[in-house]
Amino acid sequence: MRVLGVDPGLTRCGIGVVDGGRNRHISCVAVGVVRTPPGDELPMRLKAVADAVEQWMDAHQPEVVAIERVFSQHNVRSVMGTAQASGVVALAAARRGLPVAFHTPSEVKAAISGSGRADKRQVTLMVTKVLGLSEAPRPADAADALALAVCHLWRAPMTSRLAAAEAKAAELAKAHRQRLRDARRSSAGRGDPTR
């Protein structure tokens, strides 16, 4: 499965493409960062991010897009821009019929380093290691985009197993309720206890 990971942002938007195979084997296909000048008007910056992400989608044909979920505990102004950037990325995926998964920064850190509180340096280090890169991806946003794609690949099987288990449980519960209803109906039908 090929995943396009996006660490959304206006000043720096990290983009990384990772292929996942069997036995958790993964490889880096491409990584980069899109920059838009802080002095440009917001609509033009969003257009530059959307155009770039669409070029990456066309060039690398991912099967799924993983986007970092934005939280608002940071700087209010930059969070708005980040949310808007993530919106145009999600839109680009939706218009191509690509599924989108959002992962929180803690989920990404936990998946890649084993700790939800790893710092940027540790995330870059682990990304470089697990993808067998000859050098660390720069800037940190590019490494984050790869980490996000890796997180998605490693979490996806677990998430689908969980979803499958939940669906199975729901099915069993439904069958059980049906059997109860049938039993009640059948006992109500048999009015003659001697029969």
Add this chain to the structure above:
Amino acid sequence: MRVLGVDPGLTRCGIGVVDGGRNRHISCVAVGVVRTPPGDELPMRLKAVADAVEQWMDAHQPEVVAIERVFSQHNVRSVMGTAQASGVVALAAARRGLPVAFHTPSEVKAAISGSGRADKRQVTLMVTKVLGLSEAPRPADAADALALAVCHLWRAPMTSRLAAAEAKAAELAKAHRQRLRDARRSSAGRGDPTR
């Protein structure tokens, strides 16, 4: 000038088109609201908002798009969705080469009602009045979108006069600095004070 006003949102996105003529005369061209089901996935909701806004742009050919500026003092989760919706609207405008103006809720309220702290009922009342509508636009998001367009029409001339005045001032200052430089150069050149 024709303005498309957008009160961004995922559950309800207000859209209004207002024409502005001479002497502050304004008229309502169209007003409506786009709704997306809260149970749908975010990318599909953003796509529905983007598709609808683009249809409105195609149908009404506005010259400028006015979008409500999102603040994060409200519910964090809904603010993120609102910011993402405003992002896809700004992107749609940018891709059509339409200028985008952001106005804060207080600016809109002040422009339409004279008070930055007017409530929703007052805004709806004033929108109905200034646009000479036979009935109040519903829901409030639709009225807000019209208020935003009216705000833009009434603020725009002031904003451009201010920009023109600032440009004039900057030009005068530049000419003044140039005269000073010329004077210094000329006095340095005339080494002979008796000349």
